[in-house]
Amino acid sequence: MQHLILSLSPTSVPGTLVTNTVLVGGVALLHVLFATFLIGSCTLVALSEGISMVTKDERHERLARSLVHAWGYIFSTGAAIAIFFVVFVLVGMWGRFFVSFQQFTFWVWFFEALTFVGEIVLLYTLYANWERLRAYRLARLGMVLLLNIDQWFQMFLIDVIASQMLTPTVQGATDNISYMLQFLNPTNLPLTIHRTIGNIAWAGALVALVSAFQYLRVTRREEAPALVPRQRSVVRALGAMPEGELVRERNREAAYWDWAGQWGMLFAFGLTIIQIWVGYSYAKEIQLHSLDSWYQMMYGWISNIFLAQFAGLGLIFIFGVAYFWQRLKAAGQHTVARRHQIALILLILLWLFGIQPAWFAGSYPDIVAAHLAKPFWDGGLEDPFGFFFPWKVMVLIADLLIALYALWSYIRARVRTPMTMGQATRSSQRLLIGMAVVVGLMMLIMGIIRESSRSPYLVNQNITISHQVILQQPAPNIPLSQRPIGP
Amino acid sequence: MRDRTVGSEVPVPAEPEEKGDFIGLVPAPIVGPFRRSWAWFDDRTGITGLLYKGLYEAVPKQGGWAYTLGSATLVVIIVQFFTGIFLLLDYVPSVTNAYSSLLYLRTDDLFGDWIRGIHLWGAYVLMLLIGVHALRTFISASYKKPRELNWISGVMLFFLVLAMAITGAMLPWDQAAYWTATVVTNIPHYLPVIGNGVRTLWRGGNFVGPVTLTRTFALHIWVLPALLLGLIGGHLYLLRRHGEFGSWVNYRTTTDNPAREIAERIRHAEPPYPTRGTEPLYSVPSETVDFFPDQLFKDTVVSLVLVVFIFVMGLISGAPLDGPANPATLTYVPTPEWFYLPLDQLLVFFPTQLVGFGVFVIVGIGATLMLALPFIDRNPDRHPIRRPDVLVPAFFFIGTVIYLALLGVNRLYNL
Numbered sequence: 001m002q003h004l005i006l007s008l009s010p011t012s013v014p015g016t017l018v019t020n021t022v023l024v025g026g027v028a029l030l031h032v033l034f035a036t037f038l039i040g041s042c043t044l045v046a047l048s049e050g051i052s053m054v055t056k057d058e059r060h061e062r063l064a065r066s067l068v069h070a071w072g073y074i075f076s077t078g079a080a081i082a083i084f085f086v087v088f089v090l091v092g093m094w095g096r097f098f099v100s101f102q103q104f105t106f107w108v109w110f111f112e113a114l115t116f117v118g119e120i121v122l123l124y125t126l127y128a129n130w131e132r133l134r135a136y137r138l139a140r141l142g143m144v145l146l147l148n149i150d151q152w153f154q155m156f157l158i159d160v161i162a163s164q165m166l167t168p169t170v171q172g173a174t175d176n177i178s179y180m181l182q183f184l185n186p187t188n189l190p191l192t193i194h195r196t197i198g199n200i201a202w203a204g205a206l207v208a209l210v211s212a213f214q215y216l217r218v219t220r221r222e223e224a225p226a227l228v229p230r231q232r233s234v235v236r237a238l239g240a241m242p243e244g245e246l247v248r249e250r251n252r253e254a255a256y257w258d259w260a261g262q263w264g265m266l267f268a269f270g271l272t273i274i275q276i277w278v279g280y281s282y283a284k285e286i287q288l289h290s291l292d293s294w295y296q297m298m299y300g301w302i303s304n305i306f307l308a309q310f311a312g313l314g315l316i317f318i319f320g321v322a323y324f325w326q327r328l329k330a331a332g333q334h335t336v337a338r339r340h341q342i343a344l345i346l347l348i349l350l351w352l353f354g355i356q357p358a359w360f361a362g363s364y365p366d367i368v369a370a371h372l373a374k375p376f377w378d379g380g381l382e383d384p385f386g387f388f389f390p391w392k393v394m395v396l397i398a399d400l401l402i403a404l405y406a407l408w409s410y411i412r413a414r415v416r417t418p419m420t421m422g423q424a425t426r427s428s429q430r431l432l433i434g435m436a437v438v439v440g441l442m443m444l445i446m447g448i449i450r451e452s453s454r455s456p457y458l459v460n461q462n463i464t465i466s467h468q469v470i471l472q473q474p475a476p477n478i479p480l481s482q483r484p485i486g487p
Numbered sequence: 488m489r490d491r492t493v494g495s496e497v498p499v500p501a502e503p504e505e506k507g508d509f510i511g512l513v514p515a516p517i518v519g520p521f522r523r524s525w526a527w528f529d530d531r532t533g534i535t536g537l538l539y540k541g542l543y544e545a546v547p548k549q550g551g552w553a554y555t556l557g558s559a560t561l562v563v564i565i566v567q568f569f570t571g572i573f574l575l576l577d578y579v580p581s582v583t584n585a586y587s588s589l590l591y592l593r594t595d596d597l598f599g600d601w602i603r604g605i606h607l608w609g610a611y612v613l614m615l616l617i618g619v620h621a622l623r624t625f626i627s628a629s630y631k632k633p634r635e636l637n638w639i640s641g642v643m644l645f646f647l648v649l650a651m652a653i654t655g656a657m658l659p660w661d662q663a664a665y666w667t668a669t670v671v672t673n674i675p676h677y678l679p680v681i682g683n684g685v686r687t688l689w690r691g692g693n694f695v696g697p698v699t700l701t702r703t704f705a706l707h708i709w710v711l712p713a714l715l716l717g718l719i720g721g722h723l724y725l726l727r728r729h730g731e732f733g734s735w736v737n738y739r740t741t742t743d744n745p746a747r748e749i750a751e752r753i754r755h756a757e758p759p760y761p762t763r764g765t766e767p768l769y770s771v772p773s774e775t776v777d778f779f780p781d782q783l784f785k786d787t788v789v790s791l792v793l794v795v796f797i798f799v800m801g802l803i804s805g806a807p808l809d810g811p812a813n814p815a816t817l818t819y820v821p822t823p824e825w826f827y828l829p830l831d832q833l834l835v836f837f838p839t840q841l842v843g844f845g846v847f848v849i850v851g852i853g854a855t856l857m858l859a860l861p862f863i864d865r866n867p868d869r870h871p872i873r874r875p876d877v878l879v880p881a882f883f884f885i886g887t888v889i890y891l892a893l894l895g896v897n898r899l900y901n902l
Contacts, residue, residue, distance in 0.1 A: 055872065169901075184900040189893055274883065281894060284836055289901070404880070412876035415866065 020093045025451070027085045029444050033202075034078025036195070036443060038123075039151045040203030041067045044267065046144045053137055059259055063207070065130060072127040075119075097458050101165075107179055108160050115154035122147040155199070156192050163188040165459045166450065167289040186289040190282035197271045197278060202443055204267025209436035211261035212429035218253045219426060255422035261432050262327070262424075268439055269320035270407050272313070276400045286453075290460055293453035302452055305445060307355060310392070312442045314351035317403045319435035321347055324410045326428035331420070336413040343406045347399065354395035542779035545757040547733035547772035551785050553627075554731055556620035558786035559793055561719065563613045566794060567651075570606040571708065578658070580704035582697045585660035586811045593808060604801030610652050612797055614826045617645050625860075625881065627734030628869040633764035634729050635861035640722040642857050647715050649826070654707040656824060660700060665812030666821035668695045668703065677843025695814075730759040735869040737772035766867055828895030829888045835898065853884065 045064045052060035090098045102109055126133075126143055133140040160183055169181040287294040296302050321344045328337035367373050367380075374380030454460050529535045546554070577596055579588040592599035621641060624630060630638035657668040672695060675685035691698020742748045745768075752771040753761045761770035776782065813819070823831040830850065837845040856863070864877045871878055 051872075181900070184897055186897065186901045189897045193890055193893075270879065274886070277887065278890065281836065281890075285894075404883070408876060408880055411879055415873060415876055 020089075024085075024089050024094065025448065027081060027089050028451075029447055031078060031081040031085055032447055033440065033443060034074055034081060036199040036202050037206055038071065038075055038078060039155055039196075040199035040201070041071070041206075042144065042148050042151055043200050044203050044207065044264075046141065046148055049137070049141050049144055053141065059256055062256065063260055063263070067207070068126055068130045071123055075123055075127075079116075079120075094458075097463055100463065101161075101459060105161060105164065105182065108157050108182065112154060112157040112161075115150050115157065118150040119147065119154065122150060152196065155195060156188075159188055159192045159195060160185070162450070163191045166293060166454055167286065168460055187282060187285045190278060190285050194275065194278050194282050197274050198443065198446070201268045201271035201275070202439055204264040204271070205436040205439035207264030208261045208268055208432045209264075211257045211264060212432040212436075215254060215257035215261060215424065215429050216426055218250055218257060251422055255420075258424045259421045261429060262421075265320065265323060265432055265435065266407075266411075268435060269316065269403070272316050272320075272439070273400060273403045273407065276313070276396050280396070290454075293460065296453045296455070297449055302449055305449055305452075309442060309445050309449065311351070311355045312438050312445065314347065314354060314395075314399060315438045316435055316442070317399055317406075318344065318347050318351060319431045319438065321403070321406045323428050323431040323435070324406055326425050326431065327419075328410065328413060330423050330425050330428065331417070333413050333417060336409055339409060340406055343402050346402055350395050350398050350402075354392060354399075356391075542777070542783070544727065544730075544778045545760055545772075545775035546731045546778050546782045547737040548774040548776045548781075549736050549772075550733055551776075551782055552789070553623055554733060554782070555786045555789040556616060556623060557726070559790045560613065560616045560620055561723075562790040563609055563616060563793060563797070564715070564719070566797065567606065567609045567613065568712070570602050570609060573602045574606060575708065580658070580701050582660055582700055582812070585658065585700060586808075589659050589661075589808055600805055601802050604805035605797055606655075606801075607806035608797045608800040608804070610655065611825075612793055613648055614652065616793070617648060621645060622885075626871050626878075627732065628864075628871075628874065629732040629734070630861045631765075631769075631864070631867070631869065632861070633762065634725070634732060637722060637725045637729070638861050639858055640718050640725065642854075644715065644718050644722065646854070647711055647718065651707060651711050651715070652824065652826065654703050654711065657700070657703045658707060659808060660812050661809035662812055662816070662819050663807070663809045663821065665695065665814065666819060667823070668699055670821060670823075672699060674846055677846055679843075682843075727759060729762050732762075732769070733772060735871075737774070738769050738869070739773060740768075741773070769869065822899055823895075825892070825896075829891035832891040832895035832898065 045067050048060040048064040048067075051057060052064065122143055126140070126147065130140070133143075164182055164185050167185055167187045169185040283294065283297070286297070297306050321340055325337050325340035325344055328334075328340060372380045456464050458464065574592070577588050577592040577599060579585055589603070592603060594600075624638065624641065653667070653671055657664050657671065672686060672689045675689065676682040678685060687693065689699065689702060690696065691702060740748045749767050749771075752773065753767065756771040757775060760772070760775070761767075763770075830846070833849065834842055834845050860877075864874070866874055866876065868874060
């Protein structure tokens with residue numbers, strides 16, 4: 001099989017290395033946005049459906065229904081992109097790599113395909129019969145949970161592939177690796193947890209985004225001269241509601257979208273707090289098991305993209321706490337709002353402090369040359385946690401603590417004094433939109449960072465990008481006179 | 488429900504027919520010959536009154552299976568005490584004989600290896616049980632006024648059991664035990680000022696040696712069990728004083744006039760209810776049953792299942808024994824027990840200079856927050872959905888612990 005792969009002519013692959021790389025990156029990232037939303041939103045649907053069954057809260061029921069209805073469009077588009085990705089991009093342009101990689105990850109791909117079938121069956125059944133299954137809510141919830149398990153397993157399997165490419169279980173070996181060891185390669189678990197949390201946060205952010213747009217639409221119609229006599233007569237002529245009912249309906253809608261935006265936002269914000277810690281552990285595992293890739297991320301050309309990730313993380317917290325502040329102020333909880341205002345100022349200062357490029361302090365070799373490669377308590381510039389610069393880690397820890405406090409105090413304030421929904425300011429909704437956009441960008445940037453850090457390898461230390469071939473094991477150093485004679 | 492006015496205040500001898508109720512569980516031909524002896528014994532000890540008081544306490548009716556974890560924990564602790572006593576019959580706490588005494592126990596002593604397996608699996612199950620019991624108590628907000636001390640004593644019991652486990656792991660004096668002792672006894676030195684002194688005190692010198700083993704042995708079989716027994720007694724006393732809280736489901740009102748319904752409940756409450764020092768709503772469960780036989784039956788079933796599981800696992804899996812301790816080895820990689828994996832993995836993220844920060848500051852803050860929980864969460868509501876201000880940070884904390892444990896497992900596979 002290996003001979004067959006190696007005998008393939010590189011010229012048979014259409015496109016140049018650059019176009020192929022750009023295409024694979026572009027299509028994969030597009031697919032990621034759809035797939036991750038589906039996985040994350042499935043968890044949100046299960047949660048909302050469960051809560052609405054226990055509490056009879058109609059808002060949760062409506063949110064679950066809306067998300068399931070959106071699945072039909074999102075899944076069909078995302079699946080089409082995935083099929084295009086595998087058939088044309090991977091097989092067509094990166095055939096050597098894909099086929100050889102399949103050799104030692106065959107069963108992972110096989111079960112990945114099976115979960116795809118399961119996803120089709122469950123997702124379309126729910127999409128087409130959500131209302132009909134209303135009489136059997138427990139069964140409906142059960143199906144949603146099954147879909148969750150299917151999708152999580154699917155993501156786990158694709159993470160085996162992604163993490164195996166970055167930190168292969170056995171460096172330098174391409175085959176004869178047990179599947180158990182592939183599953184337990186050093187970065188699979190942190191990547192899976194990182195993605196699970198990220199997917200739910202992304203789904204929450206999109207819920208917040210749509211809700212914010214809807215809230216702005218509903219409240220704009222209320223503020224604008226929507227009820228001038230001419231329009232009113234048109235509405236009446238169409239057999240719509242009378243004016244008072246129309247206003248009440250709009251208020252109800254505003255209350256719902258205000259609530260839904262806040263609900264989604266709590267997931268996007270709250271889970272991103274956890275990402276600091278999980279992301280750190282992920283980076284640590286990469287540092288321990290694939291130092292070259294880690295060095296690329298932190299000090300190579302990718303460090304600039306990583307800096308964008310760092311900036312995005314800070315912006316999510318800034319937008320989130322600004323939203324808390326605005327929302328608490330609108331609810332008349334001025335004392336707690338003031339605390340959030342202080343937290344916001346601190347976060348902005350930390351953000352400005354943290355986004356300084358590493359090269360402000362010189363490159364790592366510069367630091368070594370200046371004899372500053374020692375912990376900061378010894379007067380050096382080396383971070384106590386590894387090679388990071390100290391202020392980056394300190395900013396992350398401070399961000400984590402402040403964001404955790406902000407979330408906790410917001411929830412506490414909401415519990416102690418019930419908040420009337422529908423009173424949010426329009427600017428608070430714009431903050432939600434800003435936060436959701438940043439979360440989406442973070443999803444893309446993270447993929448770029450991870451996949452580019454292996455360069456020039458497709459599978460770290462195994463298959464290069466430029467040749468798509470499996471590197472041979474180096475020959476043993478046998479003196480010329482003792483080498484075996486023959487072909 | 489029976490009338491328990493007799494015997495509930497003063498342990499006076501009960502009436503014969505009431506005694507018959509209690510002894511009535513045993514077939515008459517068996518009880519008959521002992522009736523007079525029992526009366527004699529009861530006259531001198533007041534045992535019947537005490538048994539009545541213990542067995543016929545009211546407990547919440549709904550959700551009884553969830554309240555079996557405390558009793559099951561007690562049962563497993565008793566199993567640990569008994570198996571520990573059996574192990575003491577063979578074990579020699581000296582660096583020259585500890586390992587060989589366990590080899591003897593394994594090969595020459597009938598059931599010796601099984602008893603050791605039960606002791607190990609009992610410890611594993613105990614860890615899980617206490618964790619789940621604490622989680623149940625936390626979710627149902629059973630730690631709130633006036634049960635703060637129940638919670639605090641429970642948390643301290645958890646810490647003591649962890650200490651029992653880690654000191655027990657050092658006793659076999661095989662490779663795993665020796666290197667565990669080396670790592671664990673080194674931890675105190677990260678404490679500022681007194682750290683080195685504590686390490687020297689525990690080790691009996693600068694290095695792990697014979698004195699380390701005897702001191703750890705003393706801690707494991709005398710100091711920690713004594714503290715454990717005292718705390719268990721206090722925990723049970725407090726439980727009986729305030730009554731089992733159960734959870735919010737036991738305090739729902741069903742009528743249109745909740746105030747009247749609650750007042751009726753308080754009027755008809757049976758000991759130990761109404762609980763003093765709490766809101767009227769949470770002072771008496773809506774429905775109660777006698778501890779005996781209703782709750783005791785459930786407790787027995789759960790405890791029995793767990794004990795059978797421990798015995799079976801002790802037989803099938805047993806307890807590992809590495810090669811004898813070899814301080815000179817360079818190849819042995821010590822791995823922690825699964826319940827210490829989160830802490831071990833946390834320390835992987837810290838450089839040497841900051842291990843003390845990780846161990847004492849982060850873990851210390853976590854432990855303090857656990858102990859102080861009843862004083863932090865002042866919200867009178869008990870329903871978990873209406874307590875997100877404590878549940879969200881708690882799940883963040885629990886999620887972190889689980890994640891660290893999983894990372895630790897992954898790391899061990901990639902050593």
